[in-house]
Amino acid sequence: MPLDRGALSGPAPEVAPLLLGAHMASTVARSQVVVRITEVEAYEGALDPASHAYRGPTKRNAVMFSEAGHLYCYFVYGMHWCANVVCGVDGVASAVLLRAGEVLQGEEWVRTRSTAAVKSSALAGGPARLARALGLDGRHSGLDLLDESSPVRLLRLGEQADRAEFRTGPRVGVAAAADIPWRFWLPGEPSVSAYRVGGRKRATGGASAGGTRQT
């Protein structure tokens, strides 16, 4: 199936697996970086308490309500940017968070953007590192990823992942709606996140029922 706007115009949980194995190509800041997407999470608007758009449109999340195929970047924890692909129909908030990827091209560019010396497999492992690998921040939010002239593009250079080839599970770091299995990943990929239970630790000393999990 081609990765056109029509394919992206469905609910986020249905679009998310289509993005596995697809590619993000960035020419931001004259770099040439290509990342193969290995892990994503779906976020719906009004029905999803974990979504930025749960409480309706705001200045920050306005892009989530736009036409499918656009890029939504947001700032978290005072230092990190994360990148989403907007999906669904125009006017309805829906997006897929890009959580991890494999750097196929431009590793030297990515390393100049990295602060720590990390393994190649971890250069785009984690949503903030993936966004940083591609050089993305708030300036790029709203870009049309399907426009050939865009500095950031969503492509499919190879075959689409087969239904049987991906796994699903609860979203990482999400406290609300933790029972919904809207994380999708390709098994066996070293860039895929270890699972972390959502929710903030409290001063009352609540036990973290956490741990890590993979595959």
Added chain:
DNA sequence: TTGTCGATTGAG
């Protein structure tokens, strides 16, 4: 206007 908290990461 103020205070709280977050779709995270990296160091200790």
Added chain:
DNA sequence: TCAATCGACAAT
């Protein structure tokens, strides 16, 4: 295990 660090949003 926890600090870093700041924008968005809910509560004054």
